[in-house]
Amino acid sequence: MHIVLLNRWFPPETGGGGVAAHNAFFAAAAVRMGHQVTVVASGRQRGVVHMENGITVHRLPPPVLHKLRRLPLLGRFERALSMLVYSKRATELIDSLDSKPDLIEAADINAEAFALSPSLPIAIRCHTPTFLLEDSGAAAASFRSDARLLIWAERRTLRKAHALSAPSHDLAQRIIDHAGISAEHMAVIPNALDTTRFTPAAAHQPDSPAVLWVGRLDPGKGLWVFADVVERLLISAPDVRFIIVGGGRKLEDASNTADLMRARFADAIAAGRVELRGFVPDELLPAVYHEADIAVVPSLIYESFSYTCAQAMASGLPVAASRIGGISETLADGECGMLIPPDDRDALTEALLTLIRSPELRRRMGRAG
Template identity: 35%
Template sequence: MSGRRMIHVITPGDHFSPLTGSAIPTVVHGLATAAEQAGEPRAAVVVDRSTWQPRYDSADVIEYAGARGPRRRARYVDALRGRLGLTRSAVAAYYRPIADAVRAQPPSIVVAHNAPILPWLLRDSPHQVVLYAHNDLLRTYSRREAGRMLQSAAAIVCVSESLAEQTRARLPGPLSPRVHVVGNGVDATQFSPDPDRSPSRLRVMFMGRVIPDKGADVLVRAIAQLSGADLELLIVGRPGFAVDAPLTDHERQLRTLAAQSGADVRFRTFVPRPELPALLRTADVFVVPSRWPDPSPLTVGEALATGLPVVASRIGGIPEAVGDAGILVPPDDPAALAEALRGLINDPESRSALAAKARARAEQRDWSWSWRQLRAVLARV
């Protein structure tokens, strides 16, 4: 790294604040904290000045005045421009204030989270730019456009091998060796088991965005098949961060499904991150029923650190996050999920064994583990 400071760029308009559950700010906070603890120069993060406070104190804040994001039609036109070998002008305008803020800084390592446009915007700057992919960013890009946008990227980091495979497949051959994997970590001190918990009934928990992709409805259908089991299901979250936003069609359908299930299903709205550890300690089993290839959900690590047996979909990067500390089932399969839950309900010893494995795995994969992976990548660029 040659003593250079690291500047993280998060998605425009995202909040570098513990008041949200947004994944990228959580990852940046974890990496920045671990890096400083390892003796690295204090990191910085580029943040739209209008975003929420208080902010995490793990990095210096570089503020900028954000531009208006491109609308759907502009994004469609951008995709067409990209196919024609032209610059995606709308997204470039959206990120240009960020690029200008970065250009004003001394030469640094710029970590562009989910921003494939940024290596191109900073291609003639003294900064080293690393694309940090949390999702499949290049699905609307041709290989030619991806090569043009990322030619100047020093490295391309993906949060799971599953995502890395997708990314390599979308890149021209010469760029493929620049793809590296840095798995998401967890704060194993903040998230920890409750040694005194002795529940009168089993609590199964889902926590995350309540949208169809995340599969909370699959879990409700599975719970409905466990008639007679002494348990409750708690679904925590909303589609976004607004606690009192009107229910979406999907949320209303989910509540109808829950009422028809005959099971004890309860709902709780979005919870700020500082409240998550205590809430997770009230659970006995954690379920990640995603029906889409989630690259690396942070909730898996947080549940493992809390010492919870995890039952999760075998899709995307989820199996990499769970390892041997949980049970994997086919996605969108309520019967298979119900069978896995039934096994845990009927076998307390199996639950205890998985809980111990879960905690051990989380302790091995904290944010210092993630930082060491990223530090090794940066040492090679």
């Protein structure tokens, strides 16, 4: 079978985040099963094609439509129109392949399959569509007026798919309700994780635990909520260290955020109590989890699954995470960690203090993961 994976995020060039992790695992598993796999992903240069572990990867740069900003009406829809032009170019690329696809898996977000013919064998993997991101108060400021056009395009794309899947029941039901599609067309399939790579560490530090953040340096991921809590814990838990790992969707955004964090925690960084590691490649992440004793996922925006939770749990760490979206299906509250209300600094502080003060609780929850 020839499987085409149509998704902008694919490592290493566009490899950050849970969507890219799913795509890499899916493509590698399909190759191991004997299928031919072609990936159409975003990249800096058009026409770049390379083979990687038996996977053919085509890179397609997103269109730059900055001139639209000069137009009073169309300028309001620059982002959505850019995504729709990208979909058209991706469709042209797929149509030009020597071997026609038996299956095309595309993501829901950004409507990348919008221009594909409904006669093609399209399966949509649902991650987090724009309507859920826009509904989040933390993310609303980053979305312009063109969100409505993109939401319409995503809904139309969902409706023409032959099959859909989602990593959690929560996301599946939200999309069924939003798009008005039959539940029979939707399958709930949790994201896969390589548990031969993410394994518990041989030992942890009972008296001087390390709290680990892994994720995009983004307010929607609860970064500033966590920063406020770190300031409290630097005082109330003097033996605790904090490790912050992550980059940004855009290099300049990550750099600016990291600069703000370095300025805020200059003294703690100098004392070795706060570490800002920046982006860490996926192949090095298991070793990072082994350095930690507690993981934290304080998201404010919708999370369909949370790879960070799954990776931390597989690594034997208890997790303090937001009760939002599909996280409550990934993390069993009170068994593998603690679920807290989003944007609740007091609850997050209390949850982390509870884990910090009880090595036995950390061990029990870590084993349960």
